[in-house]
Amino acid sequence: MLPRSAxxxxxxxxxxxxxTARALTGxxxxxxxxxxxxxxxxxxxxxxxxxxxxxxxxxxxxxRGLDVIMGPGCPVCVTDCPEVDEAVVLAGQGxxxxxxGDMLRVPGTAKSLADAQAEGARVHVVYSVAQAAExxxxxxxxxxxxxxxxxxxxxxxxxxxxxxPPGNFSVLSAHKYIPPVMEIVAEMPGTRVEGFLAAxxxxxxxxxxxxxxxxxxxxxxxxxxxxxxLDILAGLVKLLEVIHDGRPRVENMYPRCxxxxxxxxxxxxxxxxxxxMGGRWRGIAHVPNGNLRLRxxxxxxxxxxxxxxxxxxxxxxxxxxxxxHCICGDIMAGIASPTDxxxxxxxxxxxxxxxxCMVSSExxxxxxxxxxxxxxxxxxx
Amino acid sequence: xxxxxxxxxxxxxxxxxxxxxxxxxLIRQVFAEGFAQAPVDGIGxxxxxxxxxxxxxxxxxxxxTDSHVVHPIFFPGGxxxxxxxxxxxxxxxxxxxxxxxALTCAVILEEGFSRADLxxxxxxxxxxxxxxxxxIVTGDTKVMGKGELDGIVLNTxxxxxxxxxxxxxxxxxxxxxxxxxxxxDHGFAILALRRGLELEGDLRSDVAPLNDLVxxxxxxxxxxxSAMKDPTRGGLASALSExxxxxxxxxxxxxxxxxxxxxxxxxxxxxxxxPLHVANEGKAVLGVRPEAAERVLAALRAHPQGRxxxxxxxxxxxxxGSVILDxxxxxxxxxxxxxxxxxxxx
Amino acid sequence: xxxxxxxxxxxxDGLVAVVDFWGLRRPILLDLADEPVQPGDYILNHVGxxxxxxPPEEVGQTLALYEQLLRETGDDIMAxxxxxxxxxxxxxxxxxx
Numbered sequence: 054m055l056p057r058s059a060x061x062x063x064x065x066x067x068x069x070x071x072x073t074a075r076a077l078t079g080x081x082x083x084x085x086x087x088x089x090x091x092x093x094x095x096x097x098x099x100x101x102x103x104x105x106x107x108x109x110x111x112x113x114x115x116x117r118g119l120d121v122i123m124g125p126g127c128p129v130c131v132t133d134c135p136e137v138d139e140a141v142v143l144a145g146q147g148x149x150x151x152x153x154g155d156m157l158r159v160p161g162t163a164k165s166l167a168d169a170q171a172e173g174a175r176v177h178v179v180y181s182v183a184q185a186a187e188x189x190x191x192x193x194x195x196x197x198x199x200x201x202x203x204x205x206x207x208x209x210x211x212x213x214x215x216x217x218p219p220g221n222f223s224v225l226s227a228h229k230y231i232p233p234v235m236e237i238v239a240e241m242p243g244t245r246v247e248g249f250l251a252a253x254x255x256x257x258x259x260x261x262x263x264x265x266x267x268x269x270x271x272x273x274x275x276x277x278x279x280x281x282x283l284d285i286l287a288g289l290v291k292l293l294e295v296i297h298d299g300r301p302r303v304e305n306m307y308p309r310c311x312x313x314x315x316x317x318x319x320x321x322x323x324x325x326x327x328x329x330m331g332g333r334w335r336g337i338a339h340v341p342n343g344n345l346r347l348r349x350x351x352x353x354x355x356x357x358x359x360x361x362x363x364x365x366x367x368x369x370x371x372x373x374x375x376x377x378h379c380i381c382g383d384i385m386a387g388i389a390s391p392t393d394x395x396x397x398x399x400x401x402x403x404x405x406x407x408x409x410c411m412v413s414s415e416x417x418x419x420x421x422x423x424x425x426x427x428x429x430x431x432x433x434x
Numbered sequence: 435x436x437x438x439x440x441x442x443x444x445x446x447x448x449x450x451x452x453x454x455x456x457x458x459x460l461i462r463q464v465f466a467e468g469f470a471q472a473p474v475d476g477i478g479x480x481x482x483x484x485x486x487x488x489x490x491x492x493x494x495x496x497x498x499t500d501s502h503v504v505h506p507i508f509f510p511g512g513x514x515x516x517x518x519x520x521x522x523x524x525x526x527x528x529x530x531x532x533x534x535x536a537l538t539c540a541v542i543l544e545e546g547f548s549r550a551d552l553x554x555x556x557x558x559x560x561x562x563x564x565x566x567x568x569x570i571v572t573g574d575t576k577v578m579g580k581g582e583l584d585g586i587v588l589n590t591x592x593x594x595x596x597x598x599x600x601x602x603x604x605x606x607x608x609x610x611x612x613x614x615x616x617x618x619d620h621g622f623a624i625l626a627l628r629r630g631l632e633l634e635g636d637l638r639s640d641v642a643p644l645n646d647l648v649x650x651x652x653x654x655x656x657x658x659x660s661a662m663k664d665p666t667r668g669g670l671a672s673a674l675s676e677x678x679x680x681x682x683x684x685x686x687x688x689x690x691x692x693x694x695x696x697x698x699x700x701x702x703x704x705x706x707x708x709p710l711h712v713a714n715e716g717k718a719v720l721g722v723r724p725e726a727a728e729r730v731l732a733a734l735r736a737h738p739q740g741r742x743x744x745x746x747x748x749x750x751x752x753x754x755g756s757v758i759l760d761x762x763x764x765x766x767x768x769x770x771x772x773x774x775x776x777x778x779x780x
Numbered sequence: 781x782x783x784x785x786x787x788x789x790x791x792x793d794g795l796v797a798v799v800d801f802w803g804l805r806r807p808i809l810l811d812l813a814d815e816p817v818q819p820g821d822y823i824l825n826h827v828g829x830x831x832x833x834x835p836p837e838e839v840g841q842t843l844a845l846y847e848q849l850l851r852e853t854g855d856d857i858m859a860x861x862x863x864x865x866x867x868x869x870x871x872x873x874x875x876x877x
Contacts, residue, residue, distance in 0.1 A: 068842075069762060071763055073846060074762070074763035074764070077846070080849070080850060083853060084853055101784065107766065108708075109763050109764045110759065110761045110764030110765040111763065112764070113764050113766060114764045114765070182827065182828075183809060183828050184828075202827075205784075205831065206826070206827055208831065209812070209826065209828065212811040216811065253784070254784040254824070254831070257831055257832045258831060280784060282761075282764070284842075286763075287845070287846050287849055291849060294849075306845070308841060308842060309834050309841070310832050310838075316831060318812060318813070319814065322812065404449065414706065424767055424769065700804040703785055703801065704801055
C-alpha cells in the first residue's frame with residue numbers, strides 16, 4: 054500500500070518504515086529496562102496522536118510497562134455543554150449554523166445540534182471555516198460558524214475573520230488553547246504523568262519555546278512529536294531518554310515542521326483576533342486562559358454580542374440519566390481509560406453516544422471503539 | 435437524547451442499508467426469521483451469502499437478486515446500468531457460478547426521467563451483458579409520479595448452474611487470502627462527485643463483471659478455493675469480517691500488501707476514510723488452500739482484470755471471528771465501518 | 781476533520797495555491813504560511829490553510845535524527861543488525877513482517 058515513488062513527498066512514507074519502527078520499539082523496551090521501574094506513564098494531549106497510535110496499531114507493540122495515556126486533547130470532547138447549548142439555541146432561533154462534522158452529535162445539556170437539525174434547524178457541516186464564510190456569501194440570512202478546535206484550528210478562524218467576511222457572517226468561538234491544560238494535568242494530585250508528548254501541529258503554530266516555562270516549573274519533560282508512526286515512536290524514545298537522564302527539558306522531534314519560535318505570521322493573526330480567557334472545559338472544570346474568545350475590536354463578528362443567546366430554556370429539560378454514569382471527564386484527564394467505563398461499548402456506542410468522547414473522531418472512546426476496543430490485542434478472543 | 439434501542443429500531447434509518455452489522459440484524463430479525471422457512475436443500479436465506487443455491491440433481495442452481503439505487507446514476511467508470519448487471523453477475527460468480535444462465539431486469543422510473551439518459555443506461559446494460567456473456571430474458575417496467583422516486587431504481591435477478599458452490603463461510607486455518615486488485619476505487623469515485631468535496635483527480639469506479647476472472651481462478655484452484663466474496667458495501671474490512679465470523683477462523687491481514695491506487699490512498703488520507711472500508715464493484719476476495727495460493731495468484735495476474743492481484747493475508751485458528759491488521763509498524767483489530775459512510779453507493 | 785497533511789504546491793495565485801496530495805488537487809489558502817510559497821514547495825495543510833512550508837532538506841534531516849536516536853539508545857548487536865538492514869534497503873525497507 055506504500056506508493057513506491059521517487060517523489061520527495063513520498064519521503065513522508067519513509068516515516069512508516071517497518072524495520073525502523075521495530076528498532077525504535079526495541080529502543081523503547083531497552084530504555085524502560087534502564088529506567089528500572091514500571092509502569093512509566095507519559096501523556097499526549099492530541100486526538101490526532103491517539104488516532105495515529107490506534108490506526109497503526111502501535112499499542113500492540115509498545116513494551117509492557119509503558120503507559121501512553123491520552124489526556125484532554127480532543128477539542129470537541131472538551132467543548133462544554135453550555136457552549137453547545139449556545140449553538141443549539143441559535144439554531145433554534147432560525148440562524149444557520151455551520152460547524153465541523155464532529156460537533157454535530159456532541160450532547161449539550163439537553164440536546165445536540167443533530168437533534169436540533171432533526172427538529173428543523175439548519176445546521177451545515179463544513180470541513181473548513183472558509184467554506185462557512187462562502188456559505189454566508191450565498192445567502193442573505195445570518196450564518197454563524199460554531200468554531201471549535203485548538204490553536205491549530207483557531208488560526209484558520211482568525212485568518213477568515215481578517216479576510217473581511219460578509220456582513221451576515223459571525224463566529225461563536227469555543228476554541229481552546231492547550232498549554233494551560235497541561236499545567237492543570239501536571240498539578241493534579243496523584244498524577245503519575247512523567248512526561249508529555251506535545252502535539253506537533255499545534256507546536257508548528259506556537260513554536261516549542263512556549264513549553265520551557267512549563268518544564269522549569271513542573272520539572273516534567275516535554276517532547277514535541279509529529280504524527281507519522283516513526284515520529285510518534287521516536288518522540289516516545291526521546292521522552293524516555295530524557296526521563297531516564299533526569300534533566301527535564303524540551304526536545305523537538307518534529308524539526309521539519311516545528312521551530313523554537315513557531316509560525317509568527319499565524320501567531321500574529323491569532324492574537325490579533327482572539328484573547329485567552331479562563332473557562333470550563335467539559336469534565337476538567339476551570340482552565341485559566343484555556344478558552345479563546347474574540348477581542349472587542351471584533352464584536353461585530355462575535356455571535357455572542359450579535360445575538361441574544363438565552364440558554365436557560367434548555368436547562369428545563371432534565372439531563373438524561375445515563376449521563377450520570379459518564380466518566381468522560383476522567384478519561385480526558387487521563388485518570389481512566391474507556392474500558393473503565395460501565396457504559397463503554399454497551400449503552401454508549403458511536404451510534405448512540407452518551408458522552409463527548411464517543412462522538413468526536415478524536416475522542417478516546419470513539420477511537421478505541423472504532424479500532425475494535427482492544428488496542429493492545431491482549432484480550433482478543 | 436436518543437436512547438439506545440436494539441439494533442433494529444422503530445424506524446429504518448440509513449445505517450440499515452450500509453451493508454454492515456445493522457443491515458444484517460435487520461435482515462435476520464425481520465426477514466430471515468419472519469419468512470416461514472421451508473427446508474432448503476442447499477444454501478438459503480439464513481446463510482446470508484451472496485446468493486442462494488438450490489440442489490438440482492447433481493448440480494446447484496444459484497439465484498441472486500439485487501436492487502440498485504446508486505446516486506448519481508452516471509459516474510466515472512460506469513453507471514447504474516453497468517452496476518446492475520455486473521453486481522448480479524458477480525454475486526453469482528462469488529458462489530462459484532460463472533456461466534450465467536439468464537438475467538432479469540426490472541426498472542422503476544420517476545415521471546420526467548430523460549429518454550436520452552434511459553437509452554444511455556440501456557446501452558450500458560447491453561454492453562455489460564455482452565462482456566459477461568449474459569442475457570436479459572425478462573423484466574418489468576413501472577413509472578411513479580414526480581417526486582415519488584429518485585430518478586431510477588433497477589432490480590436484477592440472475593440464475594446460473596454450477597457443479598460446486600463456493601460459500602463465504604468455508605475458510606480454514608492456513609488458507610491464504612487473495613484480493614484480485616486495488617481496493618476502494620468505486621466508493622471514492624462516487625464520493626468525489628458528491629458536492630462540496632473539492633476533490634479533483636482520477637478517481638474512477640472499478641465496476642466490472644468478474645465471471646471470466648473467477649472461472650480462471652476456479653480452474654487453477656482445482657477444488658482448493660475455500661471461500662469467496664466480493665467486497666462491496668463496507669469494503670474489504672466488512673467482507674473479511676463476515677468471512678472470518680461465518681467460518682469461525684481468525685484472519686491476519688497485511689496492510690502493506692493490500693493494493694491501493696495512490697490517488698485513492700490520497701483521498702482516504704485527506705478525508706479520513708480508510709480505503710479498507712470503501713466499496714468495490716469489480717474485485718473479489720478469495721480464500722485459497724496454501725498449496726494452491728501461488729498458482730491461483732498466477733492465473734489471476736495472467737488475466738487483464740487481475741493484474742494487480744495480491745496475497746494479502748492468512749487464516750489462523752486463534753482469535754476466531756476477528757480480523758487483525760498488521761500495519762507494518764504495529765497491529766490492531768480491523769473492524770467494520772461504523773454506520774453509514776457513503777449512502778447510496780450501489 | 782483531516783489534519784496536518786503534507787502536499788506539493790503546483791500553482792500559486794495570490795493567497796491561493798493549488799496543491800497536489802498524491803494525485804489529488806485541492807485549493808489551499810496561504811494566509812497563514814510562515815514563508816513565501818512557490819510551485820514545487822511542500823506545505824502542511826490544516827483545514828484548508830497552509831500552516832507551514834516544509835523545507836525539502838528536513839525530511840532527510842529527520843531520518844538522520846532517528847538514526848542518531850537509535851545509536852544513542854543502545855549499541856547491542858541486535859540494534860546494529862537492524863541498522864544495517866535499514867542502510868541496506870536505502871531506508872525504505874519492505875512491508876513484510
